[in-house]
Amino acid sequence: MDFSLEPRTPGCLILTPIFCILHMKNTKNDLTDLPKQYNPSDAEDKWYAYWEENGFFHSEPDGREPYTVVIPPPNVTGVLHMGHMLNNTIQDVLVRRARMQGKNACWVPGTDHASIATEAKVVQKLRKEGIKKSDLSRDEFLEHAWAWTEEHGGIILQQLRKLGASCDWDRTRFTLEEELYDSVIDCFIDLYERGYIYRGLRMINWDPQAKTALSDEEVIHKEVQSKLYHVEYNIAGSDESVTIATTRPETILADTGVCVHPEDERYRHLIGKTVIIPMVEREVPVIADKYVDPEYGTGCLKVTPAHDVNDYEIGQRHGLDVIDMFHEDGTVSEAGIFYIGEDRFEARKRIVKDLEKSGQLVRVEEIRNKVGYSERTDAVIEPRLSLQWFCRMKELAEPALENVMNGNIRFHPEKFTNTYSHWMENIRDWCISRQLWWGQRIPAWYFGDGDDEYVIAKTAEEALRKAREKSGRELTKDELRQDEDVLDTWFSSWLWPITVFNGMKEPDNEEISYYYPTQTLVTAPEIMFFWVARMIMAGYAFRGEKPFSDVYYHGIVRDEKRRKMSKSLGNSPDPLELIARYGADGTRVGMLFSSPAGNDLLFDTALCEQGRNFSNKIWNAFRFLSMNMEEDESYTPSREIDPESLADRWMESRLHQTVLAMDRDFDRYRLNEALQKIYSLIWDDFCDWYIEMIKPEEQGANIPKQRLERALGFFESLMKLLHPFMPFLTEEIWHRIRNRSKTDAIMVSEWPKADPDSVDTDSLELFRTVQQMVSAVRNIQAEMGISPKQTLNLTLKPKNSILADKLAGAEWIFRKLLPAGSFTVDEAASKPGAAAAAVVDGSELYIPLEGLIDLEKERERIQKEIDNTKGFLTSVEKKLGNRQFTDNAPEDVVERERNKQSDATAKLEKLNALLAELGV
RNA sequence: GGGCGCUUAGCUCAGUUGGUUCAGAGCACCUGCCUUACAAGCAGGGGGUCACAGGUUCGAAUCCUGUAGCGCCCACCA
Numbered sequence: 001m002d003f004s005l006e007p008r009t010p011g012c013l014i015l016t017p018i019f020c021i022l023h024m025k026n027t028k029n030d031l032t033d034l035p036k037q038y039n040p041s042d043a044e045d046k047w048y049a050y051w052e053e054n055g056f057f058h059s060e061p062d063g064r065e066p067y068t069v070v071i072p073p074p075n076v077t078g079v080l081h082m083g084h085m086l087n088n089t090i091q092d093v094l095v096r097r098a099r100m101q102g103k104n105a106c107w108v109p110g111t112d113h114a115s116i117a118t119e120a121k122v123v124q125k126l127r128k129e130g131i132k133k134s135d136l137s138r139d140e141f142l143e144h145a146w147a148w149t150e151e152h153g154g155i156i157l158q159q160l161r162k163l164g165a166s167c168d169w170d171r172t173r174f175t176l177e178e179e180l181y182d183s184v185i186d187c188f189i190d191l192y193e194r195g196y197i198y199r200g201l202r203m204i205n206w207d208p209q210a211k212t213a214l215s216d217e218e219v220i221h222k223e224v225q226s227k228l229y230h231v232e233y234n235i236a237g238s239d240e241s242v243t244i245a246t247t248r249p250e251t252i253l254a255d256t257g258v259c260v261h262p263e264d265e266r267y268r269h270l271i272g273k274t275v276i277i278p279m280v281e282r283e284v285p286v287i288a289d290k291y292v293d294p295e296y297g298t299g300c301l302k303v304t305p306a307h308d309v310n311d312y313e314i315g316q317r318h319g320l321d322v323i324d325m326f327h328e329d330g331t332v333s334e335a336g337i338f339y340i341g342e343d344r345f346e347a348r349k350r351i352v353k354d355l356e357k358s359g360q361l362v363r364v365e366e367i368r369n370k371v372g373y374s375e376r377t378d379a380v381i382e383p384r385l386s387l388q389w390f391c392r393m394k395e396l397a398e399p400a401l402e403n404v405m406n407g408n409i410r411f412h413p414e415k416f417t418n419t420y421s422h423w424m425e426n427i428r429d430w431c432i433s434r435q436l437w438w439g440q441r442i443p444a445w446y447f448g449d450g451d452d453e454y455v456i457a458k459t460a461e462e463a464l465r466k467a468r469e470k471s472g473r474e475l476t477k478d479e480l481r482q483d484e485d486v487l488d489t490w491f492s493s494w495l496w497p498i499t500v501f502n503g504m505k506e507p508d509n510e511e512i513s514y515y516y517p518t519q520t521l522v523t524a525p526e527i528m529f530f531w532v533a534r535m536i537m538a539g540y541a542f543r544g545e546k547p548f549s550d551v552y553y554h555g556i557v558r559d560e561k562r563r564k565m566s567k568s569l570g571n572s573p574d575p576l577e578l579i580a581r582y583g584a585d586g587t588r589v590g591m592l593f594s595s596p597a598g599n600d601l602l603f604d605t606a607l608c609e610q611g612r613n614f615s616n617k618i619w620n621a622f623r624f625l626s627m628n629m630e631e632d633e634s635y636t637p638s639r640e641i642d643p644e645s646l647a648d649r650w651m652e653s654r655l656h657q658t659v660l661a662m663d664r665d666f667d668r669y670r671l672n673e674a675l676q677k678i679y680s681l682i683w684d685d686f687c688d689w690y691i692e693m694i695k696p697e698e699q700g701a702n703i704p705k706q707r708l709e710r711a712l713g714f715f716e717s718l719m720k721l722l723h724p725f726m727p728f729l730t731e732e733i734w735h736r737i738r739n740r741s742k743t744d745a746i747m748v749s750e751w752p753k754a755d756p757d758s759v760d761t762d763s764l765e766l767f768r769t770v771q772q773m774v775s776a777v778r779n780i781q782a783e784m785g786i787s788p789k790q791t792l793n794l795t796l797k798p799k800n801s802i803l804a805d806k807l808a809g810a811e812w813i814f815r816k817l818l819p820a821g822s823f824t825v826d827e828a829a830s831k832p833g834a835a836a837a838a839v840v841d842g843s844e845l846y847i848p849l850e851g852l853i854d855l856e857k858e859r860e861r862i863q864k865e866i867d868n869t870k871g872f873l874t875s876v877e878k879k880l881g882n883r884q885f886t887d888n889a890p891e892d893v894v895e896r897e898r899n900k901q902s903d904a905t906a907k908l909e910k911l912n913a914l915l916a917e918l919g920v
Numbered sequence: 921g922g923g924c925g926c927u928u929a930g931c932u933c934a935g936u937u938g939g940u941u942c943a944g945a946g947c948a949c950c951u952g953c954c955u956u957a958c959a960a961g962c963a964g965g966g967g968g969u970c971a972c973a974g975g976u977u978c979g980a981a982u983c984c985u986g987u988a989g990c991g992c993c994c995a996c997c998a
Contacts, residue, residue: 036958246998293997301998309996418924419993594932602932606947613960624957699956782952782964789955872941884978893939
């Protein structure tokens with residue numbers, strides 16, 4: 001195996017390796033170099049190349065705490081779809097944040113050889129070229145497969161770069177590369193020696209299209225409309241007959257018995273007699289077994305041990321013959337006697353006709369039943385008796401179950417532990433051999449005439465030695481035959497967190513010791529059994545330790561109609577087109593906005609649009625700040641706030657508040673909530689209020705230098721908090737805000753520290769009052785139809801003197817946000833005649849509107865307020881009037897209600913007074 | 921057949937320990953604004969019996985029981 005995953009770069013994906021440090025232009029109001037709209041594609045390739053060139057993605061073991069994530073390896077020949085987009089966006093957000101927190105973040109990328117899927121694709125491709133797989137030798141076929149893999153392999157990894165994935169590309173692995181291949185073989189041998197792996201004749205799930213055995217997990221049961229055929233079987237040596245119901249009449253040809261319930265009076269007399277199978281005229285015994293449900297069908301069961309799991313078991317119990325009537329491709333074999341060479345479903349049609357002709361088809365009933373389909377080929381699964389390799393699971397499952405149930409491994413959302421435990425408690429042996437060529441070949445070597453004698457060995461040499469030892473014969477190399485089959489893909493994937501660090505071959509190497517156990521696995525619940533559960537088992541089996549601490553299950557990406565996005569439906573947007581249209585950042589935000597853990601994502605491009613708009617908002621916020629820079633002046637963003645400025649104190653508090661909340665969200669894997677918080681902080685708080693407040697007093701003037709530097713300081717922190725979600729834009733802004741050294745990237749900057757002491761609740765509260773007052777004025781402007789430019793004289797009547805001082809100090813804010821002519825704060829103010837008024841938080845505000853006011857409208861406004869307040873007050877008073885409440889509720893709750901009551905009462909009084917002044 | 925989950929504004933969904941205007945957010949919608957960062961924008965606004973029926977409690981979107989509808993997982997009923 002000499003396959004290197006050197007990324008092959010398709011033309012459309014060439015990354016621009018050109019990088020130049022951007023210098024901020026301090027050209028006042030010269031916006032020629034800053035377009036009004038943010039253009040993501042310019043920035044994205046540039047910054048990705050920058051990150052890669054500076055080795056920011058690469059991790060080496062060191063003294064820091066590791067944060068390791070292994071990618072769920074996509075199929076090597078796959079292309080990026082929306083599911084990958086979501087999966088990898090989430091991983092990237094987690095990894096980027098961990099990196100900024102100072103952890104040694106290591107995200108290991110790679111691809112999966114996807115045995116059955118890839119082989120199917122290669123077979124299909126060869127068929128188009130007129131080559132049948134059966135015409136090729138194993139080696140010839142593998143050559144084609146490798147060629148295909150090299151041609152298509154790694155495209156998906158290139159595409160992940162477009163998304164911004166901060167994978168450690170130096171660590172890219174492939175499940176079929178030599179080291180991993182070897183590890184899988186070692187694993188097989190080890191489990192064999194420990195007694196977990198055995199070879200046996202079992203009823204397995206056969207895929208007649210792929211011509212291979214499958215595990216139980218690869219069978220999908222679907223409910224379908226079927227026909228239940230009632231067929232008459234004659235009793236030998238009598239005129240009597242029994243009617244038997246079956247959904248698969250073609251298998252009549254392989255019947256070797258008829259079974260009834262031992263206590264079924266209708267059929268008791270038949271037990272021990274002989275029945276003649278229709279068509280083939282074979283005489284088979286009538287047996288009794290409690291398995292039969294007398295209520296179902298006719299209460300009489302035909303037994304086909306070779307083609308049904310239950311029938312096989314019944315056959316075993318009663319010593320029935322086993323007649324296998326199908327070839328491996330599902331066509332009828334010689335053993336079927338009739339319809340030889342016909343497909344199973346064709347044979348079914350024909351036998352129904354023939355039975356009808358012979359008068360043995362009694363009736364046909366429409367029913368709904370479950371039929372198993374191959375997960376990969378969608379072929380109807382044929383239960384088939386076959387010699388396969390199995391892995392015994394019960395003991396392996398024990399620690400895997402225990403450590404999830406006791407919280408050592410946490411699932412997010414937690415509800416999936418139920419599904420997991422249910423499966424683990426009922427786990428069955430795993431069929432691990434596949435009749436394919438693309439995969440790790442089973443290291444079993446047969447000698448002698450049959451398949452009974454074999455040894456397990458890694459190499460032919462070793463096998464020969466062992467075989468000689470075991471047989472006591474001087475065997476030659478030619479007498480050894482290696483098993484033709486390969487291992488289930490998942491038999492290599494379950495080692496992924498170990499083998500990417502070479503932990504099978506060198507269990508104590510520095511890397512595995514440092515990076516393992518990994519931290520978070522991000523995947524879909526669909527593959528919980530295929531992969532997650534098995535990785536946990538392998539973790540304990542081979543390292544005595546969990547493979548990861550947390551599993552984040554995300555949902556399926558669906559379209560607006562809740563249909564799963566798929567190629568065949570054609571309802572899946574091309575991720576690269578989305579990135580081209582909305583930017584990688586916009587697309588990432590769109591994916592995360594509506595995607596709490598565990599929930600399906602109803603994808604809508606409107607969400608990406610929102611993400612793109614957000615990019616533009618940030619871009620323009622930066623554009624505005626840069627407009628205010630003096631030419632030839634250098635600016636150093638500052639996190640020293642002006643303690644005199646309410647705007648600064650408030651913004652500082654909001655920042656710390658948000659960091660605290662985001663950290664909590666991240667700890668609980670609520671990524672969308674963390675995103676929404678930083679989104680709102682930037683848009684609603686920083687842009688809509690903070691920037692508005694620091695705008696220059698006069699047109700044409702610039703924001704004073706220190707104030708601008710503080711704004712830039714805030715902006716930098718905001719960009720850091722946003723970086724895990726929108727890596728490209730934030731990096732772009734980061735470098736534009738100030739000239740930086742080549743290695744000073746936001747992606748390796750420090751995540752803001754959450755400090756509860758920096759949350760100044762007084763300032764938050766005061767600013768909230770100011771906001772409400774400003775909004776009240778704006779409401780009056782809107783409702784009265786007053787132009788926002790119309791100068792207003794503003795009088796505030798605060799509820800107390802402390803607030804009076806504070807509001808007086810905030811005059812500049814009111815003036816900045818409102819077209820205030822005069823501004824008065826007076827505890828003893830009385831309302832001017834023709835004025836609009838509002839009550840905010842116990843304080844009043846008046847706007848004289850001589851000539852502008854519509855008294856009737858104003859009355860309506862006030863009356864509406866009164867009605868609302870009254871409603872609120874009565875509900876509070878009702879509560880307080882209830883003795884049960886005041887006696888039983890905690891003191892502070894009652895106290896709160898009392899406060900509400902007095903506040904509302906006061907407000908109501910004021911409003912009534914205002915209304916009275918307006919006259920009736 | 922067994923298990924798990926969901927039902928909150930037109931749509932998609934938050935709502936943690938039952939108690940702060942808790943009935944919210946985004947989108948959509950309505951009104952007014954091209955206010956020199958941003959119309960991909962700004963300001964203002966309307967909209968919900970929290971699926972239904974009971975119960976526990978001073979108090980329920982939140983806890984319990986039942987009903988209906990929907991979804992998912994598991995299972996060998998011909």
